[in-house]
Amino acid sequence: MLKKLIINNFAIISQLQLDFKSGMTTLTGETGAGKSIIIDALGLLVGSRSSIDFVRTGQNSLTVQGLFEVSKNSPVFVILDKYGIKHEDNTIIIKREINRKGRNVCRLNNELVKTNVLKEVGRFLVEIHGQNQSQELLDEDNHIDILDRYASDEFVSLLADYQIKYQDFQAKKSRLRMIQKDSQNIAQRIDMLKFQIEEIDSAQLEPGEDDSLEEEKNHLENFEKISSSLQASYEILSENNSGVVDALGNVRQQLDAIKEFDSAYQELYESIDGAYYQVQDDMATISDEIDGLDFDENRLDNIQKRLIVLDNLKKKYGPTLDEVIQFGIDAHDELSKIDMDDSSEENLKKQIDAQQSQLMDMVEKISKERHVTAKSLIKSINHELKDLYMKNARFDVDFSVLSADSMTAKGIDQIRFTLKTNIGEDYKPLVKVASGGELSRVILAFESIIAEKMNVETIVFDEIDTGVSGRVAQSIGDKIYRVAQSLQVLCISHLPQVAAMSDQQFQITKKTANNKTETEVSLLDSQERIEAISLMLAGTKITDLTREHAKELLELAQGEQEKLE
Structure with a gap:
């Protein structure tokens, strides 16, 4: 349930903090005082659409915060x-x-989230009913969805399974229409894909x-230069008595004799010593490179031919080799989806006929x-x-049946709520017969019925009692109070x-x-x-008589509460 609501700079609300408890809470006051604004702010917390018009005049931003306490087994x-x-506990902020x-900016338990996450969580926290719900009930297109809300879990599972199969059925019908309309283009596309796949696959990239x-x-084309440079380098390093290695060895020997006399000499020695052994390693590497040199004119010719093949493929499907490879993969995928053997007109017709029969069942x-639910x-x-x-009023559900060719994602039923008063x-039809009250x-x-089936923590009635008075008003109060027991x-x-x-x-x-x-x-105390309530009864001026009536009304309400509990 909603435990705390904090609103800052929302419309005509500057700062507001409300603490709620379980049961039934009413918000009363004159029209325009800000009652619905509070509900609008609560709606923002559960994912309602925002608007910069909500920001209070003269302020840069608004904030709304809510603390909810939810049951341990909540889907939240x-x-x-x-x-x-x-x-960590049963609270949601x-x-x-x-x-x-x-x-x-939306935060859920101090984590940044998108509005759709608030909506997903919010539908298990708060359900708001008011004038929008009136419009929903008056729109006959919504009646089948409203009826389905009262159905069993088995029905919900059956409908979900049907809708998955129906989507596949519609996809096949769309596919058939495409094939019938453009079968020649599809055949040409298949030929093109097969050619492209063969060209790419045969290259074994x-x-x-x-x-x-x-x-x-590059190595083979510059073989002579590489060979002569490596040979010259080796000779410079290894030439007897005048090579770089011998020179470094002599320097190393001289510094070794004096390194103990000064730390600077020690550092020089270590540096030359490292260079000496490094050059020896490099000589060995150069020698290995020289030994490994092998010029193969046929290999150079084959490489050049292979590079021409790769360049041609990159010009067609590239510009990089990786993109050519991916093009081949995508072509395989596309071909598998429009393979003529699997998606031929005759084959699809058979699949559609079989699936339509299954869907009709x-x-x-x-x-x-649905008739049982109705x-x-x-x-x-x-x-x-x-x-x-x-x-004397009687509510009814009127059914009409669509043809097999006209079935929708909701089945073959058309639903309309009717009433006689x-x-x-x-x-x-409900829209033509019901007065405001x-x-x-x-x-x-x-709402009284759906409340028992709703998997939410809090339900909001926004002026659900518009247009009624007298004993009807009392019965509405009783009904709302009964909902508040759960x-x-x-x-x-x-x-x-x-x-x-x-x-x-x-x-x-x-x-x-x-x-x-x-x-x-x-928050009002007893007095x-x-x-x-005296003001609500009197309308303008409060008198001792209206106070007595208000006190009596509260006492009667307490008795009603005890009976309903």
């Missing part, structure tokens, strides 16, 4: 291990900084071969499982709607009934000073909650 730790991020130049041949060629199973969802949603004082009416309750019904819940609400049901209440206000607007947050 698997993700941390995948990215090599250290974790996330920090995000955004400056006016658009620079975005070795990495670095051209460099070593050039060096050997799978989508029939998927559709059957029955369970319908029953659960209608039960929730009854609890939310929509006793009164007895005697027909089912109609009814839609809020339908959304909450969905998850930490943060809730933005304008309803006194919902606020009264919370375990913790923050009051959000804003003030203006020095031509700047500032959001302030207060302050009475005042805040």
